[in-house]
Amino acid sequence: MQDNRNIYTPIRARLTNVIEESPLIKTFVLVPEDKFSFKTGQFIELSVDGIGEAPFTPSSSPLITEKLEVTVMKTGYVTDYMHMLKPGVFMGIRGPYGRGYPVETFFGKEVLILGGGCGLAPIRSLLFTLESIKDKLVKVILCYGSKTPADCIYKPLFDRLNSTEKFEAYRTVDKADEDWDGSVGVATTLLNKIKINIKNSVAVVCGPPVMMKFGTIRLLEMGYRDDQIWLSMEKNMSCGLGKCGHCMMGEFFVCRDGPVFTYNEIKHNPEIWK
């Protein structure tokens, strides 16, 4: 039987709460009207009614299905509107789309996560997932960098992780203020501090393009193989269905073949860092 589902129609989701994470970043708590679930690392198309739609990776735990959280940086036309929304309105959700993190391949390994800026949003969803399967992992290390202490999102997350068995979380800022007593420098500088058995580990990188590039270079210098590094690629997917062409990265549709790739899969394409 043919599938007559309309792939372009979003499901409605009520915005129940808006959490201010930093001056430019807010988390939107949404309760979908229809059944909705996702795997960590997959993305959704989130729309403001009549304004526009943009791709985001949910930042909440995939294990919670009655609501979902999306962390959004105010950085363009659609996100400017999103930041004006108040609880009670409806937003549109399409998805989930793409290939997320293959967490089952992380079993028995040490997981190093390198994140920057708003890249912590998809990572938080991954961390929730890893916490739920921590018995199967050796350890999880998070290295996160933000521009300033004020730009650092999910502050309580770090204390919680540091008090969780098998988890370590480190923070750094590019530019400190008077109250900051932590590390200063870009996210990759944190990699010098950690102890990890590279041979039995995987690395996950998610953040702005420049951090993804230099993070990957640093991981390779440390001895990671190309296929041990997982990258979450960022493109302006319009349809999320492998059709509209906006997210083509070489022969890949980032929305279908990714957004999570190993460096090995995409390294032949010189345009990945652009």
Added chain:
Amino acid sequence: MQYKSIKKEEWDKTVEQLLLSYSIFACVENEYGLDYEFIRPADVKKISYNKPKPSTPLKSFFLPVKENVTSEKVEKMPRIIMGIPNCDIEGLCLLDDIYLDKEFNDVFYRKRRENTLLIASDCFGIQEHCHCSSYNIKPFSENHADLAVINLNGTIVLRILSLKGEDFIKTIPAILSPGDNDSISAIAKEHLATETLLTKSNNGLPDYKITGELITTAKEDIWEKYSASCVSCGACTTICPTCTCFLLIDKPGFEKIKQMDACQYPGFERVAGGEDVLFELRNRFRNRYMCKYVWKPEKFNSIACTGCGRCIDACIGKINKNELFMELVK
């Protein structure tokens, strides 16, 4: 392959009768050249057969420039598109790969496909920029269409190419005779003549076996040179039978408008922070070649250029991609 034949006058009467139950689009010569037109009874005699090639690519019947993809559409009359050159039939295969994909099939595209009978037309002769044979495409359809139509000196010969075509033939009230050997060999002769013209006209043009490598290894200056007169108008992508990129635009009520888009337009790949991989004109220009000759062949196992040559005809900057390839192969 099965052939049926019918006298031209009988065929015209049949088409007129078919107009009662089908919307028919067929090739008609007008003051601007050859193109598909909506056929009314008075137009049946004006239908042009076997002449290459309608200005509009076949994709326009399946991918409207703009459509609301969240509202239900009323089923219209079944449709016949007649006189389709094989380059367009082959181009449709790539569109099918994209839009009829198992996981996410586009119900609007699929309903149009199911609702349409494709009658191909063997090309007798070539247009100035026709070069299908360089990309391993024949100037006549042997599969992927439902029927092919040939006008042989007053006799219409139909080549049956699909079950749908075969079933359609059974519903035609007119009496069709089996295709005779003389007609079949006359058609073969025409095919050979057209293929000879194509070979002659495209002598030295790199073929599909090496286009991918030529594009991948092309030096930066070739893109600079050939994009110099490009004004990013998108005519090449609009007219291309396989360019299918689009943008979803939101309307109140969570409605989505799907509008054709193109990598040749500035801002196509711009992301929210303002970064744009295709900001530079030469990069946008190169992107189209990479897509057609390298990426799409890798992803879908079919070249995304059918050699129709419409992009050359349409370019107001007079950019000729065949000249670019000839320069690359030097």
